[in-house]
Amino acid sequence: MDFSLNGDQTLIQGQLESFIQKDYDWETRQKICSSDLGFSKEHWKTFADLGWLGLCISEESGGFGGSAIETMIIMEQFGKALVLEPFLETIILSGNIIDMAASKELKENVLSQVIEGNCQLATAFVEPQSRFNLSDVNTTALLKDNNYNLNGFKSVVMNGPAADFFIVVARTSGAQFDKEGLSLFIVDSKSKGISLRNYSTVDGRRASELNMENVQIQSSNLIGEEGKGLKVLCKAIDNATLAICAEAVGAMEVLYKDTVEYTKTRKQFGQPIGKFQVLQHRMVDMFMEYEQSKSLMYMVAMKLAEEAKDGEKAVASLKYQVGKASKFIGQQAVQLHGGMGVTDELNIGHYFKRLTVINTIFGNYDYQLKRYSEL
Amino acid sequence: MDLTFSEKDLEFKAEVQYFIKENYPADIKEKQDNRLPLEKEEIVRWQKILANQGWFAINWPKEYGGTDWTPTQKYIFQNELAAANTPIQIPFGVNMCGPVIYSFGTKQQKEDYLPGIINSDVWWCQGYSEPGSGSDLASLTTKAEKKGDSYIVNGAKTWTTLAQHADWIFCLVRTESTAIKQEGISFMLIDMKSSGIEIKPIITIDGSHEVNMVYFDNVEVPSSNLVGEEGQGWNIAKFLLMHERTGIAGLASLKRELRRIKDIAASTPIGEECLMDDASFKLKVNQAEIELLATEYTELRTLSAISVGGAPGPESSILKIKGTELQQTLSELSIEMLAYYSHPFFSEQELGSNDSIGPTHASSAMPHYLNFRKVTIYGGSNEIQRNVIAKAILGL
Numbered sequence: 070m071d072f073s074l075n076g077d078q079t080l081i082q083g084q085l086e087s088f089i090q091k092d093y094d095w096e097t098r099q100k101i102c103s104s105d106l107g108f109s110k111e112h113w114k115t116f117a118d119l120g121w122l123g124l125c126i127s128e129e130s131g132g133f134g135g136s137a138i139e140t141m142i143i144m145e146q147f148g149k150a151l152v153l154e155p156f157l158e159t160i161i162l163s164g165n166i167i168d169m170a171a172s173k174e175l176k177e178n179v180l181s182q183v184i185e186g187n188c189q190l191a192t193a194f195v196e197p198q199s200r201f202n203l204s205d206v207n208t209t210a211l212l213k214d215n216n217y218n219l220n221g222f223k224s225v226v227m228n229g230p231a232a233d234f235f236i237v238v239a240r241t242s243g244a245q246f247d248k249e250g251l252s253l254f255i256v257d258s259k260s261k262g263i264s265l266r267n268y269s270t271v272d273g274r275r276a277s278e279l280n281m282e283n284v285q286i287q288s289s290n291l292i293g294e295e296g297k298g299l300k301v302l303c304k305a306i307d308n309a310t311l312a313i314c315a316e317a318v319g320a321m322e323v324l325y326k327d328t329v330e331y332t333k334t335r336k337q338f339g340q341p342i343g344k345f346q347v348l349q350h351r352m353v354d355m356f357m358e359y360e361q362s363k364s365l366m367y368m369v370a371m372k373l374a375e376e377a378k379d380g381e382k383a384v385a386s387l388k389y390q391v392g393k394a395s396k397f398i399g400q401q402a403v404q405l406h407g408g409m410g411v412t413d414e415l416n417i418g419h420y421f422k423r424l425t426v427i428n429t430i431f432g433n434y435d436y437q438l439k440r441y442s443e444l
Numbered sequence: 445m446d447l448t449f450s451e452k453d454l455e456f457k458a459e460v461q462y463f464i465k466e467n468y469p470a471d472i473k474e475k476q477d478n479r480l481p482l483e484k485e486e487i488v489r490w491q492k493i494l495a496n497q498g499w500f501a502i503n504w505p506k507e508y509g510g511t512d513w514t515p516t517q518k519y520i521f522q523n524e525l526a527a528a529n530t531p532i533q534i535p536f537g538v539n540m541c542g543p544v545i546y547s548f549g550t551k552q553q554k555e556d557y558l559p560g561i562i563n564s565d566v567w568w569c570q571g572y573s574e575p576g577s578g579s580d581l582a583s584l585t586t587k588a589e590k591k592g593d594s595y596i597v598n599g600a601k602t603w604t605t606l607a608q609h610a611d612w613i614f615c616l617v618r619t620e621s622t623a624i625k626q627e628g629i630s631f632m633l634i635d636m637k638s639s640g641i642e643i644k645p646i647i648t649i650d651g652s653h654e655v656n657m658v659y660f661d662n663v664e665v666p667s668s669n670l671v672g673e674e675g676q677g678w679n680i681a682k683f684l685l686m687h688e689r690t691g692i693a694g695l696a697s698l699k700r701e702l703r704r705i706k707d708i709a710a711s712t713p714i715g716e717e718c719l720m721d722d723a724s725f726k727l728k729v730n731q732a733e734i735e736l737l738a739t740e741y742t743e744l745r746t747l748s749a750i751s752v753g754g755a756p757g758p759e760s761s762i763l764k765i766k767g768t769e770l771q772q773t774l775s776e777l778s779i780e781m782l783a784y785y786s787h788p789f790f791s792e793q794e795l796g797s798n799d800s801i802g803p804t805h806a807s808s809a810m811p812h813y814l815n816f817r818k819v820t821i822y823g824g825s826n827e828i829q830r831n832v833i834a835k836a837i838l839g840l
Contacts, residue, residue: 198713200783225784271789271810337580403817407578408603411648411818418649435724
């Protein structure tokens with residue numbers, strides 16, 4: 070039993086901490102957030118130069134072969150500073166899918182560009198009716214003369230506006246809810262028949278509504294086996310769920326610590342409000358929810374790293390805990406900051422918004438509890 | 445014990461319903477039903493429609509333009525307005541400053557200020573909280589120094605709701621440094637056009653501009669704008685809080701909101717079922733419904749106590765806490781219903797523009813959720829409310 074990081078991992082964590090301290094103060098972050106792109110190309114280049122973009126990609130695919138532990142380390146630090154760069158979307162979710170299942174040719178053409186920092190990806194796995202059910206898919210891809218003809222609509226595609234390529238989940242056979250018959254495709258965002266509606270999301274990030282009308286895809290752009298895409302997608306989403314939970318753990322740490330600090334300095338009735346027992350107990354509960362989340366985060370990282378059989382169920386337990394904890398911590402951080410907590414000016418509200426969004430992404434706590442019960 | 449309304453009450457209810465049906469402007473209704481922010485003009489227009497009927501300042505004594513309705517009639521009226529989703533009435537004039545002026549003001553002040561409130565020609569805002577004085581309101585430091593026939597006011601007020609629309613502000617100011625901090629506070633009316641007043645918007649996490657900082661830099665205020673005596677301000681503020689607390693729960697609008705959530709959930713697919721049939725969602729909706737029911741009957745008990753001549757009992761203190769917690773619970777259900785479609789976000793200005801992403805109810809859900817974090821903070825935070833109950837009711 071060992072919960073400590075090894076030498077390389079400690080080094081990476083140190084690198085991330087110093088990047089965030091030096092280059093990602095709150096003012097800088099807010100400037101990046103209000104830019105057109107919504108993230109910084111320079112930062113992305115830095116990520117590439119420091120080797121972070123390839124860290125969680127296998128060596129066979131041109132990466133550095135890091136595991137779920139490395140994913141966790143990076144994302145927890147990103148969560149502390151609410152880093153806006155689409156590491157989750159491009160690397161952890163989409164990069165992982167290509168890494169796991171795509172042809173050698175696709176890896177060389179696309180993934181190597183991603184690792185070098187020249188290419189953005191977005192995975193389109195949500196439809197207007199699908200909520201959290203990954204196999205509820207109406208988008209179709211029909212094979213004709215060595216080309217797939219893609220038709221359908223994907224909603225709230227994270228990092229959609231910046232994506233050079235989409236990974237699209239489409240039905241090559243079967244009916245709307247069938248688990249079989251789903252396939253994954255790499256689609257150039259400039260393909261004919263694609264139209265995007267881009268917008269900001271409440272956490273200051275960017276997303277798109279993606280409409281596909283007779284988009285022609287060469288069969289070489291199929292990722293993995295036709296009709297067997299769901300398994301790959303689920304596995305990538307489990308990894309991405311750990312990643313986003315680690316981000317949440319980082320964000321929760323900032324929230325509970327900032328709240329404790331604030332209540333030490335804010336005085337009412339002649340004393341710091343942190344002296345009031347009712348608030349002390351509230352903050353103790355915030356702290357415990359954070360610690361419990363962190364414990365499950367470590368558990369899941371280790372289970373995924375060693376490809377444990379019960380990894381999926383472990384992920385569901387983590388996302389449930391993180392969803393519950395981040396709602397409680399987010400809401401109470403705002404409450405204990407009083408009026409200041411609801412201002413746009415203070416960072417607290419922004420952490421709260423990101424945590425609110427994270428609860429939904431890949432399934433909220435109700436969904437995860439149900440999934441856990443069924444697994 | 446009897447749960448039914450009298451024949452007379454039912455007739456009154458029908459009269460109110462008919463009035464709303466005939467007089468509620470379609471354009472305002474449409475905005476309300478789509479949960480879009482209203483312009484100042486629209487809020488004022490609706491208040492004037494009520495005032496024309498003599499139904500605006502319903503809690504005021506008849507001699508000042510109020511009604512002689514029974515508590516039950518007032519309850520029915522508020523309920524019907526909320527059930528029809530009419531705009532909330534801005535409380536600062538009619539429910540706050542008005543009652544202070546007719547209870548504590550001079551004859552001249554009543555003549556000067558009450559008509560403008562009744563006919564909504566004058567928009568009032570409230571100058572209470574300060575950057576250093578939130579829950580501990582009595583520690584406020586905005587100073588009013590007597591100089592000849594005037595006071596010179598210096599300081600800053602914060603969280604001033606809709607000050608950007610306001611013509612006048614009623615303020616708690618410190619006229620004297622006293623050993624007991626409550627004793628040096630006075631209640632003052634200040635013209636927002638006075639020189640030396642500056643308003644700075646505070647943007648909240650939902651992206652809206654609802655609250656403001658208001659700065660006073662050597663603002664000259666005529667002595668005649670003091671309401672009551674110097675040093676009486678704290679008693680007036682406490683009087684106002686009693687008026688405010690019962691009105692804040694807004695249970696009728698919660699009932700309407702719960703109905704709306706059920707309707708939307710019934711038409712939101714989740715696999716081959718609808719969301720309303722989803723076990724965990726249904727459970728949460730029903731939990732909220734029971735909580736709402738209990739709170740409604742707590743409110744009815746309060747009402748019944750008042751109608752037989754009693755003062756609002758301990759139940760009224762529960763209403764702010766339970767009502768606001770319910771508001772937040774329902775706003776949470778609203779975003780949960782939408783799943784990923786709760787994420788697209790538009791500024792206050794963009795909200796009206798038919799450009800919503802996802803279902804039509806999507807664009808306002810997240811802003812409401814975020815905005816409603818305020819309800820357990822304002823009007824005396826729920827922590828302070830619990831302190832009040834512990835002290836005043838449980839005797840702790």
